[in-house]
Amino acid sequence: MNEILRKKRLAQGITLFEVKNELIAAKAKPGQFVIIRLKEKSERIPLTLQDFNPEKGVINIVFQVVGKSTKELDQLNEGDKIKDIAGPLGRPTEIENFGTVICVGGGVGTPEIYPVARGLKNSGNYVISIIGARSKEFMIMEEEMKAVSDELHITTDDGSYGKKGFVTDALKELINNNKKIDRVFAVGPVVMMQAVSETTRPYKIKTLVSLNPIMLDGTGMCGVCRVEIGGKTKFACVDGPEFDGHLVNYELLSKRLNTYLKEEKEAVELFEKTCKEGCNG
């Protein structure tokens, strides 16, 4: 259990693990996440599932290397084990035949939107996907997204691949082409999800976003993942992580995500110092 069967570098600083866990693989649905704890002194971190296969008994997780925990996680290799994985957590994405849907994935959000797009495609929707990245080298999951989408649009901030611009530029264009869009799903950085929601708001297109606040237990016990939805406090771990993008207080989400900025920096510095000493010795 929890053995890493496959490690794949999707882009600089973005890694995919295929992990053995029959229990979670059997129950997982698009939009759900797991909480992992790497080893004895590690913190618990939430990671959205990129894929799951009940027959093979495996789940896929994708993470971006940002802090100490993800740096440490990235040092694991095939055959290594993750100490604890709990899940699948959160409410699954509501999937049915809505008609025409747009799935927007930004950066490390693309792997998370992938099972949603696939589920929507399998339910008979016309799936238009937009995936964006800073530049070509950070573009990930293109082949996979192509396979589950009727149309795939690609944007990069610097224009090194696909269309130059943001995912919202492509989204605006699609909406302006007068195609009837029944629903939009967006996963990515907070600013991106906010921009997508602002883009669809004037058109009253129902837009769902997957929020990524700080979590601890992930089962509704601690309440650190409080988010404000339409002025009401919700726990993202049990009430979400998916919410109506037009009702989310993004500013609060961003600021709460900064709670432990100072501690995270301290942990990374200490980690790099120890690592350097270790590597030299």
Next chain:
Amino acid sequence: MAKKIIPHKIPMKEQPPERRIKNFDEVPYGYTEEEAIQEAKRCLQCKKATCIDGCPVEIDIPGFIEAIAQGDFRSAIKRLKEKNVLPAVCGRVCPQEEQCENFCALNKKYEPVGIGRLERFIADWEARQGPAPLPKIPEKTGKKVAVIGAGPGGLTVAGDLIQLGHSVTIFEALHRPGGVLVYGIPEFRLPKAIVYREVDYLIRCGVELKLNFVVGKTATIDQLLEEFDAVYIGTGAGLPWFMNIPGENLNGVYSANEYLTRSNLMKAYLFPEYDTPIVKGKQVAVIGGGNVAMDCARTALRLGADEVRIVYRRSKKEMPARNEEIHHAEEEGIIFEFLTLPVKYIGDENNWVRKMECIRMKLGEPDASGRRRPVPIEGSNFTLPVDTVICAIGQSPNPLIPQTTPDLKVAKWGNIEVDPRTGKTSKKRCWAGGDVVRGGATVILAMGDARIAARSIDEYLRTGVW
């Protein structure tokens, strides 16, 4: 011949306040063998032992105390463990003053026998002798029981049923067993090694433990019932309450559950050796007057706060915390703001809490709980500077199981309904007890519920009659 009565409990030595507020080590040291024997000799060995009536798990109190008095510690622990699988825990965290000690015959005129202290002593004595000898376990019945939640209730059910020959598997959502004993109660009040020792004992008895298993998510109750003959739900009260006042989502405002889980389960007090961070506030306000509020306040102090306030809307008399906890908090310099209610939190531009606005209260007519209802004094608003706020006003049961078990009857606040005589829920082959039934109560009441349910489960497994 009348025995000479020693009016007071033999004192239990403890870390002095000025030293202990700088560490997370346990506060009381516990009795030495001589002290324990002396205290045990205070027991009158009443023929009709009313103390037992005050014990939710019906420990033979005069029995184990007599054995201590005779220096026969081996028999004492054996007597105790017949009824209590977690004596080292209960000796530390039970509200003895309301239970056994309240009913002690000495209590009418003198201090009662220190039953809790003696329970703790004998459990710790056993631990020092090496791994506890295992009880004789009867032949397997072939029946399988799933216990959901490795807290005090779940551990008690597991201990009782494994000793009756049933197979028991405990499913725990977190990565450590112990439930509130591990995530909630701080190290300085209940060292975690004690909890793990008790869990280890159960595992050596044959109990299976599955961690990281979130029932309701990883599997539903109905799926467990396909494999197991009976299910005990002891998932506790894991949904924290907030007051729904402005500013509660500011950074630095915690639920007690989060604050304590970070510090206790994740060992954030050892950051950065452990990865989980916690805000080490300098001016801390803890909202609430229960044991959990005391735990939060004393934790904040140990994390380096300059000033820690307990903000409680009623007066000292109505505080639900144990006297011992209030006493320890006072000794350590916690400031009590009685008859005070927060009305809003004020933050800075980065969403960090900086001030709290409060209103003073006065006591009015008694409410449903029999305590005088606090009413706001208009115009008495004032502000306090704070950089950390911990909301310890209570919690209700976690909804994950009721949400995924449609035929399980729940009452207001999401508490599971049970027959109090058996612990049976509305769903066949499912029992429940502890905080998931009662809302926020105590460790020992959860263990009492568990004992009742274990009896009923065993009867069902033997007879097949629901």
